Amino acid sequence: MSRILAVDDSTSMRQMVSFTLKSAGYDVAEAADGLAALELARQEKFSLVLADVNMPNMDGLSLVRALRGLPDYKFTPLLMLTTESTPEKKQEGKAAGATGWLVKPFNPEQLVATIQRVLS
Amino acid sequence: MSNIDLSRFHRAFFDESLEGLDAMEAALLRLDVGQADAETINLIFRSAHSIKGGAGTFGFTAVAGFTHLLETLLERVRSGQRQVSQADVDLLLRSVDVTRAMLRAADGGDAADVDAVARLGAELEQALEMKPAAVAPVAVASAAAGWKIRFLPKSDIFASGNDPLRILRELDRLGQARIACDSQALPALADAAPETCYLSWTVELRGDCDEGAVRDVFAWVEDECELEILPLPSAEEEGAKDAQPPAAGAVAHPNPSPEGRGAEKPKLKVVEGGKEPTQERRSGDAGSIRVGTEKIDALINLVGELVITQAMLQQIAGNLDPVQNEKLLQGLSLLDRNTRMLQEAVMATRMLPVDAVFSRFPRMVRDLSTKLGKQIRLETVGEGTELDKGVIERIADPLTHLVRNSLDHGLENAGQRIAAGKDPTGTITLRAAHQGGHIVIEVADDGRGLDRERILAKAAERGIPVPANPVDADVWQLIFAPGFSTAEQVTDVSGRGVGMDVVKKNVQALSGQIEISTRPGQGTCVTIRLPLTLAILDGMSVRVGDDIFIVPLNCVVESLQPQAGQVRTLSAGARVVKVRNEYLPLAPLHELFRIRTDAPEPEAGILVLLESEGRKVAAQVDELVGQQQVVIKSLEANYRRVGGISGATILGDGRVALILDVAELVRGYARAAAA
Amino acid sequence: MSEPNAGNPSASPAAASVSLPADLGIDVAASLYRDLLAQVDNPGVVTLEAQDVARIHTAALQLFCMFCQDRRTAGRETHWRQPTEALRSAAALLGVTTLLQLARQEA
Numbered sequence: 001m002s003r004i005l006a007v008d009d010s011t012s013m014r015q016m017v018s019f020t021l022k023s024a025g026y027d028v029a030e031a032a033d034g035l036a037a038l039e040l041a042r043q044e045k046f047s048l049v050l051a052d053v054n055m056p057n058m059d060g061l062s063l064v065r066a067l068r069g070l071p072d073y074k075f076t077p078l079l080m081l082t083t084e085s086t087p088e089k090k091q092e093g094k095a096a097g098a099t100g101w102l103v104k105p106f107n108p109e110q111l112v113a114t115i116q117r118v119l120s
Numbered sequence: 121m122s123n124i125d126l127s128r129f130h131r132a133f134f135d136e137s138l139e140g141l142d143a144m145e146a147a148l149l150r151l152d153v154g155q156a157d158a159e160t161i162n163l164i165f166r167s168a169h170s171i172k173g174g175a176g177t178f179g180f181t182a183v184a185g186f187t188h189l190l191e192t193l194l195e196r197v198r199s200g201q202r203q204v205s206q207a208d209v210d211l212l213l214r215s216v217d218v219t220r221a222m223l224r225a226a227d228g229g230d231a232a233d234v235d236a237v238a239r240l241g242a243e244l245e246q247a248l249e250m251k252p253a254a255v256a257p258v259a260v261a262s263a264a265a266g267w268k269i270r271f272l273p274k275s276d277i278f279a280s281g282n283d284p285l286r287i288l289r290e291l292d293r294l295g296q297a298r299i300a301c302d303s304q305a306l307p308a309l310a311d312a313a314p315e316t317c318y319l320s321w322t323v324e325l326r327g328d329c330d331e332g333a334v335r336d337v338f339a340w341v342e343d344e345c346e347l348e349i350l351p352l353p354s355a356e357e358e359g360a361k362d363a364q365p366p367a368a369g370a371v372a373h374p375n376p377s378p379e380g381r382g383a384e385k386p387k388l389k390v391v392e393g394g395k396e397p398t399q400e401r402r403s404g405d406a407g408s409i410r411v412g413t414e415k416i417d418a419l420i421n422l423v424g425e426l427v428i429t430q431a432m433l434q435q436i437a438g439n440l441d442p443v444q445n446e447k448l449l450q451g452l453s454l455l456d457r458n459t460r461m462l463q464e465a466v467m468a469t470r471m472l473p474v475d476a477v478f479s480r481f482p483r484m485v486r487d488l489s490t491k492l493g494k495q496i497r498l499e500t501v502g503e504g505t506e507l508d509k510g511v512i513e514r515i516a517d518p519l520t521h522l523v524r525n526s527l528d529h530g531l532e533n534a535g536q537r538i539a540a541g542k543d544p545t546g547t548i549t550l551r552a553a554h555q556g557g558h559i560v561i562e563v564a565d566d567g568r569g570l571d572r573e574r575i576l577a578k579a580a581e582r583g584i585p586v587p588a589n590p591v592d593a594d595v596w597q598l599i600f601a602p603g604f605s606t607a608e609q610v611t612d613v614s615g616r617g618v619g620m621d622v623v624k625k626n627v628q629a630l631s632g633q634i635e636i637s638t639r640p641g642q643g644t645c646v647t648i649r650l651p652l653t654l655a656i657l658d659g660m661s662v663r664v665g666d667d668i669f670i671v672p673l674n675c676v677v678e679s680l681q682p683q684a685g686q687v688r689t690l691s692a693g694a695r696v697v698k699v700r701n702e703y704l705p706l707a708p709l710h711e712l713f714r715i716r717t718d719a720p721e722p723e724a725g726i727l728v729l730l731e732s733e734g735r736k737v738a739a740q741v742d743e744l745v746g747q748q749q750v751v752i753k754s755l756e757a758n759y760r761r762v763g764g765i766s767g768a769t770i771l772g773d774g775r776v777a778l779i780l781d782v783a784e785l786v787r788g789y790a791r792a793a794a795a
Numbered sequence: 796m797s798e799p800n801a802g803n804p805s806a807s808p809a810a811a812s813v814s815l816p817a818d819l820g821i822d823v824a825a826s827l828y829r830d831l832l833a834q835v836d837n838p839g840v841v842t843l844e845a846q847d848v849a850r851i852h853t854a855a856l857q858l859f860c861m862f863c864q865d866r867r868t869a870g871r872e873t874h875w876r877q878p879t880e881a882l883r884s885a886a887a888l889l890g891v892t893t894l895l896q897l898a899r900q901e902a
Contacts, residue, residue: 010170012133016177020124052173054166068279075315075821077281083173083191091343099281100340105176105184108124117286120850278821278854285853288888301890309835309861314828315821319857321890 002119003027003044007037007051007063008081013104017050017081020108021115034058038066045072048119050102053082053093061096068097077118126178133174134227135410138220140167142479145216148209149482156197156204164212165194171219180226183219186237189244190215196248211247213483215240266295266326267334270348275316277344288321290337295327324352413509416469420655423459423466424751430459431772467655470510474552474561475503477516481523481550488524494533495545505552507559510654514630515561518623522563522646523548525620530567530644540641542566555649564645570596570638578604588701596636600624600734621734628732628783631657633674649674657769659750661777662728662741664709665716668777669741670750670769675782677729677736679744687722694792697727697738704729705789708740712764712785718742732783735790739780752779764788810839812876817847819855827855831862838871846877851885860894 004026008014011032018028029046031037035058037051049067053060060080067073080093080101090101102114144167147160172187190212196202218232218240225232269291273284291297305318312318325334331349338347437445437452478500489496531546538544543566551562572595579586584601587594598604602621627634632650651658659670680699687697687706695706706727710717719725719742727738750769755762755778766781813830816823834841843859866873878897886892 009166010133010174011136012129012174013170013177015132016126016129019128023124054162054169056166075278075281081173083169083176083188090339094280094340094343097280104173105178107177108126117290120286120289278852283821283853285851285856285885285888292888299888299890301894303860303864303891303894306857306861306864309828309832309858309865312828312858312861314824314858315854317853317857319853319860319889319891 002047003029004115005029005031005037005040005046005049005051007031007034007049007055007060009033009052009055013052013081016108017111020111023108024112024115026115026119034060034063034066037063041067041070041073046076048077048079048115049073050079050081050115053080053089061092061098064093064096064098079114079118130178130227133178134223137171137174137223140170141216141220141223143167145213145483146479148212148216149486151204151209153204153206153209158198161194161198161204165191165198168194171223180222182232182237183222183226186215186222186241186244187219189241189248190219192248193244208247211240211243215244266324266352267329267331268348268350268352269323269325269334270320270346271323271338272320272346273317273341274344274346275318277317277341278315280341280344282341282344284317284319284321287337287341288323291323291325291334294329294333294337295325298324298326326352411469413470416466419466420470423463424655424753427459427463427751428770428772428774430455432774435772467508468506470508471506472509472512473504473506474512474559475500476512477519478503478550478552480516480520484520484523485527485548488527492527492533494527494531496527496531497545497547499547499549500551501549502552505554505559507650508654511559511630511650514626515648515650518626518648519550519561519563521620521623523550526563526565526567526644530565532568536568540568558649558651561648561650562645563648564643566643569640569642569644570599570636571640575599596638597734599636600634602734624734625783628674630654631672631674655752657750657752657779658747659769659779660728660747661745661771662709662726662739663743663745664713664741665718667713667715668745668771668775669709670777670779671728671730671739672779672782673747675730675732677731679726679728681725682722682727684723695722697722699729699738702736704736704738705793706740707737707785707789709780710740730780730782730785732786735786737786737789739785750777750779810841811837812842812844814844815848817849819848819851821852821854824852824854824858827858831858835862835865836869840872840874841866842874842876844876845879845882848879848882851882853889856885856889856891856895860891863895 004021006014006017006021006028007030008017009032014030014032018030021028029040031040033055034051037049038058040046041049049063051060051063055063058066060082064078064080067076067078077099078097080098081104082089082093082101083104093101099118102111106114144164147164147167151160151164168187168190172184172191175181175183175187193202193208193212197204197208202208218237221232222237224230271284271287277284288297288299292299300322302320302322303318305320306312307318331351334349338345433452434456437449440449442449481500482498485496485498526548531548532540532542534544537546547566549562549564551560551564553560572592575595575598576586576590579598579601582601582603584598584604586598599620600623602619604619604621624634627648627650630650631654632648635647635649636644637647638644657670658673660673660676662669662671682697686699687695688703689695696703697706698704706722708717708720708722708725709715710720717725719740722740725740725742726744727740728744729736729738750771752767753769755765755768758768762778764781764784765778766784767779769777769779771777811834813834815827819827863873873896875895875897883892883897886895886897892898
């Protein structure tokens with residue numbers, strides 16, 4: 001089963017993402033910020049990481065940058081969860097090594113559709 | 121998938137959003153407009169950003185729309201496009217209020233003021249210089265027979281986690297895709313790097329999809345490929361059998377521009393996010409859970425019972441032969457220790473940092489100082505000091521009043537301060553600290569200080585009794601007398617009606633004490649001493665006949681054995697006792713509660729002088745038993761309300777002791793005296 | 796991964812097969828590359844055992860393209876054994892069905 005790491009400092013968003021993906025049959029681990037996520041990612045290899053951009057301690061961009069530096073995450077899909085739909089912000093995420101992004105707000109169906117496409 | 125009910129996440133969303141707003145407000149208030157520091161700006165931005173994201177996701181569109189404006193403004197500040205001004209801070213603070221109201225409304229509270237939301241929204245738009253109605257044209261769905269797409273991935277596209285296969289699969293879903301692979305660039309296997317992309321593709325996509333949909337498929341890899349999207353010639357021109365004709369009136373976009381879409385969004389320059397503040401946050405939510413206070417209170421009650429049972433056992437064990445019962449006594453002493461520790465631990469769960477009240481003052485001070493035209497700085501010390509949640513809730517009003525008093529009466533305006541050779545900016549200091557089993561909260565200002573002559577004059581004018589030859593401390597106490605106000609005119613800041621007498625009453629209702637110290641020209645400091653929790657009382661136990669009463673220690677002034685002649689009987693049969701130069705009403709507890717006494721005459725008993733609300737009485741008891749902490753049990757909850765009694769407790773020997781309601785006692789005698 | 800394949804009727808002494816794992820994600824591209832490189836110059840028939848393939852990345856398909864192209868140029872024969880639907884549809888989407896000789900007639 002594909003195991004996904006969901007990273008967001010907002011409890012409600014994390015719960016929603018996690019619940020939705022679990023309902024879709026994925027195995028989900030959660031982290032509340034980039035540092036915690038990095039710690040988890042070092043312990044096991046996730047099939048996909050879904051991270052908020054703005055987080056305390058370590059933001060999403062730094063997390064993506066750090067993950068891309070790990071041999072296990074060289075090619076792993078790393079998606080940013082963001083409300084910024086401006087080209088610059090996405091560019092920044094891409095420059096950090098993100099695979100793509102999911103623009104908030106999104107509904108559970110959109111979330112699952114995106115993840116399914118990436119993990120198919 | 122469509123049956124996921126998002127409402128299950130609403131609670132968490134509201135809670136975290138309101139917390140976010142508090143954090144935002146606090147950060148806005150400490151923001152130094154001249155040189156806004158990146159971390160504070162970031163924190164403010166992040167709060168708005170999270171609320172917007174959650175609101176959109178959970179379907180609170182009004183909140184999402186409003187916070188989007190907020191976020192856009194903050195993004196400009198964050199990226200350095202906009203210098204944050206004082207006006208911006210004001211606007212943002214008001215936006216915090218509006219967002220809070222909208223969230224409360226969404227959470228089932230009172231409806232938010234729609235006009236206020238609209239007005240502030242318009243102000244934000246104005247600040248952003250957004251053309252209101254001139255929303256950029258949403259790219260017209262240009263329907264062509266289809267699209268011819270050239271997709272040349274860069275060689276390192278795999279390293280971004282993207283797979284061209286996924287992209288081609290998505291394209292294939294948009295219509296009928298004829299995919300041709302260009303394998304010209306493939307090297308010999310021996311020369312290849314396995315993780316490099318050598319292939320490229322040309323896709324003829326036929327079907328009813330607009331260019332935007334095609335571009336969306338490539339959105340993630342825009343910078344990792346060369347991309348060319350051209351409309352296919354229409355069905356008639358091409359004669360292609362599958363192609364659908366373009367919809368009437370729709371025009372194929374001749375020169376599709378990628379900038380066409382999303383133009384309504386303000387163009388923002390984004391700078392590197394920078395270091396995120398680490399100290400702002402308690403590490404994650406994993407370390408805490410939310411528990412209803414009623415559960416904790418039930419726990420506290422049970423522990424209270426346990427403490428009492430334990431004390432009972434201890435007392436019984438005192439009569440046992442220590443040699444024969446050594447093991448039992450050892451066990452009991454261990455039980456004693458563990459019970460105390462359990463009690464402390466349970467009490468600690470109700471404790472909150474006093475910051476929960478302190479945090480409301482920066483905003484208040486800021487708003488009021490603007491209103492009053494004074495320059496005022498607020499300093500807080502010891503915000504982390506913890507005390508019972510119930511105490512925190514009930515101390516907020518008295519503290520608010522004290523801070524307002526300092527703002528309004530205590531601190532001078534800049535001109536007066538300069539004339540007095542002081543810093544033109546006045547300072548109010550809120551300080552909290554633990555002292556023994558108490559918390560001490562100070563509200564101090566460096567203002568003009570109390571004016572002895574003016575207070576005396578005012579007291580005389582108001583007919584407030586003044587002791588003869590009053591020392592300063594007596595004069596300051598006059599402020600707490602009902603009906604006293606030092607303001608020359610009633611302002612809309614301190615208001616009318618609520619005076620220092622109410623503050624004192626509230627503090628005493630919390631079993632607390634309040635004191636004033638002041639130095640002319642240098643400032644005033646009001647000190648409040650409170651018990652850490654409302655569940656435990658520091659009491660003095662007194663005996664009347666066979667009964668034990670508990671007197672809250674904070675009301676006890678002194679106790680004395682009256683000399684013959686010190687007690688006098690007045691005409692109506694009421695008796696007074698002369699203590700130094702004061703005549704205090706005598707309150708024989710055995711008469712009040714109609715119980716037996718060993719010492720019917722005051723001279724045979726002990727007088728305990730009690731004070732509340734600025735008035736004193738002398739309670740007559742048989743004997744002082746001692747001081748102890750007692751666990752308060754509500755009499756009303758367990759029996760019914762009894763006059764003169766505020767509660768009960770269970771003593772170590774299992775007997776019930778009633779806790780004296782000193783305030784009521786004092787008021788009763790004051791009424792009798794007035795009658 | 797490679798082993799002599801005695802069951803193939805047209806087998807020459809050097810005939811071999813490469814058995815492919817279920818997951819041909821990018822993570823295994825490097826090891827797949829090594830396995831294919833070891834057989835690319837094999838003068839005998841090389842059979843790609845594809846009955847397990849469930850997931851596949853462009854990187855892996857691209858390696859098959861180079862493998863098949865190199866061998867065809869050198870006049871060497873390559874067979875697929877039981878290519879799965881996952882493999883076939885991926886090849887079709889990448890437009891490399893012909894290049895990989897994955898057209899339907901071969902079972």
